[in-house]
Amino acid sequence: MSGAVTGGFGELIGVELLDLDPEEAKARIAVQDRHKQPHGVVHGGVYASLAETVASAAASAALEEEDMIALGQMNSATFLRPVSDGHVNATARTRHRGRTTWVWDVELTDDEGNLCALVRMTVALRPRPRDAG
Amino acid sequence: MSGAVTGGFGELIGVELLDLDPEEAKARIAVQDRHKQPHGVVHGGVYASLAETVASAAASAALEEEDMIALGQMNSATFLRPVSDGHVNATARTRHRGRTTWVWDVELTDDEGNLCALVRMTVALRPRPRDAG
């Protein structure tokens, strides 16, 4: 389950999943010009998207044997410090694992370990959709 | 200022700016597989990223003659209804234009006009950085 995401938005933005442990999941993006906004720093949407990707992947991995999936319900990002090179590193921790929702706190840091953004996410648990085939 | 975004994250995710009026700015993304998460619907990060792009662009356009720029400080997305084809359409309205911050409410709809996500954003106003050249 870890490694570069293949397919979809996770691949488009270059997410590398490092660890999907639901207690503390990790992922990162190697910063390139294509991640930046017009003022030369990483676009705010990158932090929100990376956090959403790692938290949803880790929740869905943990819920797989219960035949459940995790769908984002809320994603709230606070931007603290710009990043312009190296990686955006995400560490996602579950603060609540309920029957219908999980709440994640995701810290985004640069390669020097500075805290650059905070994301709080709520994912809703749903039964896995049946395949059409 | 309107048209397809060129360069950076706005181009990567395919944002088309339609109107940068600070009272009511508009932009959209034509949904493709590269915008989706593993369950086949548009990734939550797309809504946050589109909202951030249009609100920042419209604020920066309006602030240009005051030699100010707008930097995202907070981006809070609530997901209501999945989108899997057509466009994600964003309409961003300023609810507050203060001396140091602007607050935007962004509605994200599908091509049938259904409300699919809500994003509330705060941007901080900063003096435009001097060019190095």
Place this chain on the structure above:
Amino acid sequence: MSGAVTGGFGELIGVELLDLDPEEAKARIAVQDRHKQPHGVVHGGVYASLAETVASAAASAALEEEDMIALGQMNSATFLRPVSDGHVNATARTRHRGRTTWVWDVELTDDEGNLCALVRMTVALRPRPRDAG
């Protein structure tokens, strides 16, 4: 269902319910010194509490015949402009009424109609608990 709230936190903080229409519910608080923080303006918690009270009351009233109740899941307040006298007036509109959650946008204004705070709330719908008696 309208009028001064009796009992509990709604009474403590002096909420007056004016209209519980789930499309557009209204309530207010007459500002007194007991609503202020040390710098002489209405405490941020008052806006959050008033919004939570009116949205929960209107949702529960609408859901009564389905034997459901509404419990706050998220309450996100953005403070725009201080209030120091008159009323804090709340207008709450539902932006989403789903099977498991409702999302409310609440505007808080002063008596001159200035927008002073914005609250976005998600309430979770639950079956009404059985009485013990």
Place this chain on the structure above:
Amino acid sequence: MSGAVTGGFGELIGVELLDLDPEEAKARIAVQDRHKQPHGVVHGGVYASLAETVASAAASAALEEEDMIALGQMNSATFLRPVSDGHVNATARTRHRGRTTWVWDVELTDDEGNLCALVRMTVALRPRPRDAG
């Protein structure tokens, strides 16, 4: 600076300040019927109000010698587990102390140590207003 808050909203809702260390400030409220919503559990506004009180008090105490005050800009509460007796205990930690804003993460627990709510707050730093006298 610690002890029961006297005056204003902090006194009305019964906040007891325990520690105003800006790294980790603490406060609590002894739960009474006047803190509850109609379903018999602590009202969501209590968590938001307690978090706002302790974070603002601790920030203002730390900023006093710089002649600055802290005003709430954003207060975002996620409710995880109801409380119906004992105390609501708040622990507030600064995640960011910038030149213009501080960001706090506040955990709210019951007397058994269960996590009951999470509040993320942004306070804006402003010069202390001159006294009129």
